[in-house]
Amino acid sequence: MAKKSRKNRVAAPAGSSDGISPRQPCPCGSGRRYKACHGAAGGPAPVFVSRPFEGMPSETDVVALRELVPAGTAPLTVTDAGDREVLLCTLLPGAAPALVRENGDIWLGLQVQHAYGDPSRDLGAVLTAAIAKAEAGESGIVGLTSAPGLDAPRLQDMVTDTGLTVTVHDGFDYWIADAAAEDRDALAAALDQANGAAAPTARLTGVTSAYWTHMGDREFLRWTRPEAEDVLLSALAILHRTGDDVLVEGARFVGMFRAHGLLTPVWDLPLGTGAEALEEPAEAFEKKLTAVLAELEGGRELTSDERSARDGYAGRQVTIR
Structure with a gap:
């Protein structure tokens, strides 16, 4: 399901003030480790921006x-x-x-x-x-x-x-x-x-930033979301426990991409689904997700089963950028 990064520039969750492990390749693309480049004392000024397109239209x-x-x-x-x-x-x-x-x-x-x-x-x-x-x-x-x-x-x-x-x-x-x-x-x-x-790709019209694609003998829906990572993971975990994360019969939620500070949930679809068949299910899912996000904003706590599902989702992420 994944498109490989053009370079290995994965930002680790901890290890420096920028959230980059000292042993990771520097995000500037120099090819050196972060600790020997922008993370070094007296090195170049830090330039890595974890969410570079924040505030950009769409x-x-x-x-x-x-x-x-x-x-x-x-x-x-x-x-x-x-x-x-x-x-x-x-x-x-x-x-x-x-x-x-x-x-x-x-x-x-x-x-x-x-x-x-x-x-x-x-x-x-x-x-x-x-x-x-x-x-x-x-x-x-x-x-x-x-x-x-x-x-x-x-x-x-x-x-x-x-x-x-x-x-x-x-x-x-x-x-x-x-x-x-x-x-x-x-x-x-x-x-x-x-x-x-170029794999065949279509953008859904009823929701924002959801893209169907056909790669080889498989189809996927990849839906880039604006929510903060922890909030989105919690909402998806709640919907998973109620079975509301299944878009169409035979579809499976398989994980997420992390890129430029945002998550992109990915569904594996039955072959032959196509983009048009996803329009109504995606709109219905958007309504359910919005309702759960509102509950979380209002202070809703996760149950133990939901926390377990959330932890599982956290381990099913592929960092692109």
Whole structure:
């Protein structure tokens, strides 16, 4: 069910003031252990942000697009970008951080190779550089070769949208939808490779940030949630004890991804379920979850069986970021 991290940058639950084990790889992506890099006395200033997209419109969708969705886009309204289009994309050709197109529009990539501890600040720095390149009348790829300064804007500081409109694509043909013939030829190999690796995916319409996907001979629902981890685990444990965590007959709740400070519960679905059949069950589950969350906020305590289920869930998490 899991997409493996592009690098081993797992944040441990304890061991430093940043919540990172000294023996873990440093989240900045240097390849050194945290204790020898940003965790060292006199080392670089700590840069790791555990929930980098907090405050970003549609934060849960942004996390899902960065970590789980193969091909998706969302337009951004950006200060200082003028009337040019800025399009947030899961992946660009060659995993480019940004692309200034011939018409001055900007495509901003989420799934990239660099990692300097705060993906939102990285995106803000890349977007700032792309805007400058576009204003200079230039086009082409824009990237980062070093960590942005702490005074660099973060993406949520630059975006004025209150919510994002996400489109999930069948593949990456949108890369060349309006490209000239020679550009299509140049991107053909990258396009074929990207399309071949893209699992069929659909975003549910009745709830937020829930994505059905078909991977190999299995189907899954992956639903990125905004709640704090401890609260969500408690709510899921309560619903499990009442049998209300089963979305459709034959489905199984199998665990969670942890990425960028949020949890993404995952259900294994019977083959042939499809996205449409999940719409009503997902909406019903959302209502039950909301009711349980309200009970917890009101001081409801877990029973011993519910605490046991919660502990089991805590051990069924895969950290991506």
